[in-house]
Amino acid sequence: MMRWLRPSFKASYVLLIAAVVGSIALMPSHTTLARTAVGHGTNASGHACVTAIGSGDNPFTQVFNPYAAPNDFSWGGVYEPLTFYVPSGKRYMWLASKMTFANGGKTINLTLRQNVTFNDGKPFTSADAVYSLEAGKTINPAFDRIGLLSKPSNIKSVKADGAYGVQINLVQADSTFINNFNNVMMLPKHIWTKQTDPTKWTDPNPVGTGPFKLTRFNNQEYILTTRKGYWQPMHISCLERLYESGNDSAMLSMLNASADWTHNFVQDVQHVYVSRDPAHFHYWYSTISGPIGLMMDDTKYPYSIKALREAISMVIDRQHVYSVGEYGYEPPAGALGIEHQYPKWIDPKLVKQDKALAPTNGTAAAMAKNVTAAKALLTKAGFTWNGSGALIDPKGNAVNLEPHVISGWTDWVASLKIITQNLQQGLGINVNLVLDPDWGTWWPIANTQSQTTLLWTYSGGPTPYEAFNEFFNPANVTASGTDEETPGDWAHFADPSALPLLNQWAHTYSKKTQLALAYKLEAKQLSDFPYIPVMVGAVWFTYSTKYYTGWPDQKHPYANGEWGAGTSDWIPILSHLQPAK
């Protein structure tokens, strides 16, 4: 045997053992191998900051400019609005303590609180308020959030009334104008006038009237610490936002209680999250929210035929979409779409017609009856069926539908598969469901409705005015095939006969008058039927009471639970939270 193959070669063994021992020695020592669930930014109590996480974040960059898609809690944590409303309809007076109307509603007088300071110590006065409201004029046209620069503008003037008063004069009374205050953050004039180009300014150390000051920032977390001199009492010392790149790491942070507050959608949340610690882990998937509907371009034949839209709506099995497609989180929407968001505004006389157009009983017998009724409706409108059962429109062509959906949105994919089945079997429509790979492919189709998709609505006001305005107002219609991103009139639909009603609504502050107008507009909605509401777009919100209590929930809906980088309706949470006893 050759000498070099002799088994008594020791050097290789020695080197191998040396490598293993060396790598163990170099490992940082752990005093104990087990780690306790510790939130970052810890002190002796172990969880000093309220910890908020999302999912699918990009590594953070230090952008807090409220007009440039800022990091979360720039709105609300650092910058605040004058006043805002929350989904339950309640209005909070925030930096403005009082709001009165004069001159038949053409003048709005705001009284500002007198003890408000920015987090750099300087006082907040009407000069800052006027500057911020007129941001479209004082800073950059793209910053206009109150309609100052629209042509024609309904705003005659915005001026200071002493050091702590602001007066806004409108050309015509508009009861929906005050909804804009949700979206205007108060900026410190002494800081923003010094910026040469605020549109390109990252605003890395934001100065605002809010409770927090940025004390720590790196690309995987930032900490906002409560400052002295905030205008109302705060009970938490800091708020921490952690970077979570995906659902897996986010879920683990939620499960070991290091995350207190999330706006993540958790599938099967009761089993996956709440059951792990039922005393502390909670969720509130609020349904006080607008509808998600099947949209189609109402200017295209045959979708322009109302009977077709009604028939489609009648055969969709909303009960199964709710329980199977949406995991029981997004209840069926009625034919008006706004039943869950504005329950007190629904005309009781329309309930029966509403239920007939959007039935929710999923039993086979009920669905069969709906199909019969839908077919009768179609026959009356001139539709026929050919030998193989395909639906033929009055012009003699087969009715096709090509819904598009993002393949990763599994709940919508499941819901659309149910809908596809309903339409194919019930009405004989030739439906071809297309799964798009990503947002970039799907969004141009969705926002122009070149093909049909499920989409949400923009009904975000304290009254259902916006819901009607979105689809009725001729000003919101763009040409077929162009994007409807800003007005949200996905169906490219308008009802000019509704315009006088909408204008009447805007001109009055009387709840009674508005309610009567709402009833008329609802009747129009059922007779026009511009789109097909399918389910309510639930709000995702989970919270842990292990370290902090005071969260809103079903019984105490004092605010929206889901924070947003550009919304105000969750802001009251910050001052309600307190350490758990």
Next chain:
Amino acid sequence: MLFIVRRIGFYLVALWSAVTLNFLLPRLMPGKPIDSFYSKYRFEIQQNPHFLDSLKIELGIPNTPIWQQYITYLGNMLHGNFGISYSYYPTPVIDVIRTTLPWTLLLAGSATILAFTIGTFLGIVVAWRRGGIFDSILPPVTIFFSAFPAFFLALLLLYTLAFSLGWFPLEHSYSGETDIGLNWAFIKDAIDHALLPVIVIVLTGIGGWLLGMRNVMINTLAEDFISMAHAKGLSDFRVMMMYAARNAILPNLTGFAIALGYTVGGLTLVETVFSYPGVGFTLVNASLGSDYPLVQALLLLIVVAVLLANLVVDLIYVRLDPRARTQ
């Protein structure tokens, strides 16, 4: 000398063509830069339809012709002006790269170096003791692990070792308690957090290096000069390291240099599982979000790193292997 000049010239041409493709490819993808913001903020937009108005204007597609954009792009590249990122607007691209790239280099760089070193050394041992116990166990075991997708192994180890047993940190590149800097507390913290991701990548990477080294070694061991070395009376260790391994390592070294160049591109899936703020995840999101300035800068970085690595290997090869010097 002429050889080196020719090589550099070749690499410059490769660089230019990569840079041009770099310009064209992101623009061929569907979607506008503002679209990714609509996706991310669609809940805000429902309440505040004007939330993205100023971004819509800033991110609008320029209306200069495409060849003019190309010339501007080349000029900017030469000056190192990478512009403002779209998906992190208005953060400059340099800042985005500056905060994420070091973490990727730490993670991917150390993992690649470790995997290469350990894999190659094990390959040497296994080839030398061909047919022995190591040779029967190590290649199959390491190949078994390298068959796992890295993210799958990452999820498995994350859940069992980090979450259930608590032996490793759950996520991130360092805990919030230390400050970035050359202090021991931070360095220890960063190493602590990099351990599990590095273990995952090394486990899935060793197999390739080991097998490659082993196979070339076995061929090298059959050469005449090995018999000559033994005949001269040199020790086994000296023959194994100085003669056999030194020749057998050359192909692996080339692969290593290229792998090192690619570390700049990040390890997207592993970074996602561990919420490790590196450049891989950033690059993927930038590509999906039509963030042209960021994608261009990162692709340029990858191209330069790979080409540089290739150039260095070419030059080292010439140094190590005299046969390459002859024309």
